[in-house]
Amino acid sequence: MENKPLIGQPVSRLEGLEKVTGSARYAADYHVSDLLYGYVINSTITKGKILSIDVSAVLALEGVVKIFTHENRPSLAWFDLQYADMDAPPGTVFKPLSDNIIRYNGQPVALIVAEDFETARYASTLLKVVYKEEPFDTVLSQNLDKARAPKKGMSTPLKPPPPEPAGNFDKAFGKADFKTEATYHHGTEHHNPLELFATTAIYEGDGKLTIYDKTQGTINNQFYIANVFGLKYKNVRVLAPYVGGAFGSGLRPQHQLFLCVLASLELKRNVRVTLERKQMFSFGHRPQTIQSLRFSADSSGMLTAMNHCAAGETSSYEDYNEILSSWSHKLYPAANTLFEYKLVPLDLATPIDMRAPGGVTAMHAIECIMDELAYKLDMDPLDFRLKNYSEIDPSTKKPFTSKELKQCYEKGAEKFGWHLRNPKPASTKKGNRLVGWGMATGIWDAYQFPARAAAVLTKDSRLEVHNAATDIGTGTLTVMTQIAADEFGISADDVSFFYGDSKKPFSMFQGGSAITASTGTAIIAAIRELKKKIIKKIKEMPDSPFEKIPEHQIVFRNNSVSVQNRPDICIGFQDLIRANNGREFKVTKLAGPDVLKLRKYSKAAHSASFVEVEVDKDLGTITVTRAVTAVAAGKIINPKTAKSQILGSMIWGISKALHEETLIDPNLGKYINANLGEYHIPSHADIPEMEVIFAQEDDTLINELGVKGVGEIGMTAIPAAVANAVFHATGKRINDLPIHFDKLI
Incomplete structure (x- = not known):
């Protein structure tokens, strides 16, 4: 029985069960051993300078590991760079802890790292910051x-x-x-997505990090972290399999990501930084x-x-x-x-x-x-x-x-x-x-943005599709699965879409209502390339009945390859794998808008x-x-x-x-x-x-x-x-x- 087309059908979210039962893990949900907790301290003035920071009471508190301020943060080449990520508006991107200048109320001025969140938060009340205030302008109509x-x-x-x-x-x-x-x-x-902004940085040693982050762009944040801290791209992995709402707030790497990674690299420990709801109003x-x-x-x-x-x-x-x-x-x-x-x-x-x-x-x-x-x-x-x-x-x-x-x-x-x-x-x-x-x-x-997708016919006759795109709750996982299943002529149950991981093939951030056009088109291109590779293989098989069949007459359906209107000429995916010496078929393909035409x-x-x-x-x-x-x-x-x-x-x-x-x-x-x-x-x-x-x-x-x-x-x-x-x-x-x-x- 031929699979019915899925495109155009009201398929329920494939990850819906995980979300409603609480088994879906977000950036601050991962159980990590030997974990430290960071708490961000925000400026209480709107404009001016930090004259002094007294950290003695904070460091005297049992459970506090370290406090980072502009006075002791490590030297970073990034502070001399103008850009560090793919989505920054042209200009000079804000750099936390770069100096003693206060540019807006709520600006992060310190990060306290402790053995638990409660200690870090309590320690924030002990920090003594002396400011010199300056006149400010914050109302558009008056300026x-x-x-x-x-x-x-x-x-x-x-x-x-x-x-x-x-x-x-x-x-x-x-x-x-x-x-x-x-x-x-x-x-x-102000942005107020249900999921608070959070980062969990796992220190792998030798300049390697695995980062769970609330973001709309895993590769964007990988690019940012590697540039900021002078790391190799391959040594920075950013994951965001579940994102609890974003709609623009996660386009840019937010300051908790920078502070969390800074602490993790300096302390050589696993660190988590989560912003409180009030702190969500300090940006975005x-x-x-x-x-x-x-x-x-x-x-x-x-x-x-x-x-x-x-x-x-x-x-x-x-x-x-x-x-x-x-x-x-x-x-x-x-x-x-x-x-x-x-x-x-x-x-x-x-x-x-x-x-x-x-x-x-x-x-x-x-x-x-x-x-x-x-x-x-x-x-x-x-x-x-x-x-x-x-x-x-x-x-x-x-x-x-x-x-x-x-x-x-x-x-x-x-x-x-x-x-x-x-x-x-x-x-x-x-x-x-x-x-x-x-x-x-x-x-x-x-x-539509350029995107790259990998398509794999696995040894167990499943279709895997890989792309670094995130799903901010819009149904990306479901929609991409529908597109892939229809293009390959199989059911959604036989498709696995792997996403939300900077190690996957390139994707821009999920924004601008562009992800279906971008990643979806890349999936189409990758699967068509995969089909070409498979057709080439079956035509080269000894005594192949497909040898002289025009490519446009060869169809993929019901986990097999056959000839249009000739069901007797058919080869199942399992036989394909055997003919390929038990190896999977894999291709990666880049797709983007047709700029000359458009x-x-x-x-x-x-x-x-x-x-x-x-x-x-x-x-x-x-x-x-x-x-x-x-x-x-x-x-x-x-x-x-x-x-x-x-x-x-x-x-x-x-x-x-x-x-x-x-x-x-x-x-x-x-x-x-x-x-x-x-x-x-x-x-x-x-x-x-x-x-x-x-x-x-x-x-x-x-x-x-x-x-x-x-x-x-x-x-x-x-x-x-x-x-x-x-x-x-x-x-x-x-x-x-x-x-x-x-x-x-």
């Missing part, structure tokens, strides 16, 4: 006069600068029939952003001019870039455009990518001003977007490899019942609640979100009661795991719109709600009935699989859809996120 363009050379291919101006914006906007302008403010958000945040937009249209509803000026927070010691002002022109055409992006250096830690970085922030502003302009035109917001629909990328004049956004609009609107909408704001009531409907468009890039096209996934809110007339409290998101992301390998990704994105989008914000005290320069009690995230009661629709999108150009990522596209439209629904319910435009109920009273 816009310092805004400047990113330093030359700071942009990367993944984060290009805004497109050049076109036409004459000021003239077109000035004489426009319909126009609107608004400013949008986004507060800080979405930046404060202020965006000013001016859009105009003619009386027919066609956009005539677009101006998008964005200012984002960066640290005082390196530039952090996001794509903000470019997205509007990738969606909507206008003859007159002006796009600007500037950075404001502040005395804070460098921001970091957080799910749909730049995109979700920008699309909130773009889609809210589009909504406002639609009302001025007296047009349905969906009709206004369809009026300005473009089959090509207006910013580059290139066609998309595929674009099924119109299908997203149609299917999402039908499912939601958008045609029943009363267009008048504050006109629909339900008891003491005002009901509002809002919609918005989403877009995200379709990335440079002629624009690449993107698209979405449309529709949201219903209810607003209490007396209290101003907002409840999201329904949400529908339709997504066009090429071929969907696994509808079950993909739907989970979109649902998670939608929840996060609601959180961004209504709940999530880290508040900073401008007088102290520190975050004052650095805990999950006061950093508000949605609870079960905050999450409404939500539906996900996948558009049929057949993309034969994007990559071998025809896939685009789904990790981020489901989030980019939601915050704007919520804000637009709040306006429809109340008649009030709230342009600051998150939306606080007091602004509606």
